[in-house]
Amino acid sequence: MTSTTVVRLLLAIPGLAAIGFGIQQFVVRTHPDVSDARELALWLGGAVVLHDGLLVPTVLLLGLLISRAGRLRPILRGSLLTGGCLTLIALPLLLRPGRPANPTVLPRDYWVSWSVILAATVAVTVAVAWVTRRCRSRRPRPAGR
Structure with missing residues (x-):
C-alpha cells in the first residue's frame, strides 16, 4: 500500500x-417518511448537478483564462473554487422567493454577507499572491541560469 x-x-x-x-x-x-426521503434525494441530486454541471466547469474555464498567471495560478484557482463553493452554499438564501412570514427565520441581508465574504476571499488571495511573489523574488537564483 x-x-x-x-x-x-x-x-x-x-x-x-x-x-x-x-x-x-x-x-x-x-x-422522515417516504415523501421526505424523496424530497431529500431530489435536493441532494440537485446539489450534485449544480456542483458537477455549473461549479466545476466554471472553475475550469476560469482556470484556463488565468493560465498565464504562471506560479500564481494555483492560488487563483483556490480562490475561484472557494468563491464558487461559498456561492453555492449561499444560493438558497440569496434566491429565496420573498420575505418569510416569520422575520426571525431569515433575519439578515444575505447579499451583504455574501459580498463581504467574497471580498474577504479576494483580499486573502491578493495577500497570499503578493507574499508568494515577494518571497520568490528574494530567493537567490543559481549561477548559470
Whole structure:
C-alpha cells in the first residue's frame, strides 16, 4: 500500500463517519417518511448537478483564462473554487422567493454577507499572491541560469 493510499484512507474514514452521523441525526431528529426521503434525494441530486454541471466547469474555464498567471495560478484557482463553493452554499438564501412570514427565520441581508465574504476571499488571495511573489523574488537564483 502506498503512502498516498494510506492518506486517502485516513481522510475517508472521518468523512464517512461524518456522513453516517449526519444521516443518523437526520433520521433521529426528523423521523422522515417516504415523501421526505424523496424530497431529500431530489435536493441532494440537485446539489450534485449544480456542483458537477455549473461549479466545476466554471472553475475550469476560469482556470484556463488565468493560465498565464504562471506560479500564481494555483492560488487563483483556490480562490475561484472557494468563491464558487461559498456561492453555492449561499444560493438558497440569496434566491429565496420573498420575505418569510416569520422575520426571525431569515433575519439578515444575505447579499451583504455574501459580498463581504467574497471580498474577504479576494483580499486573502491578493495577500497570499503578493507574499508568494515577494518571497520568490528574494530567493537567490543559481549561477548559470
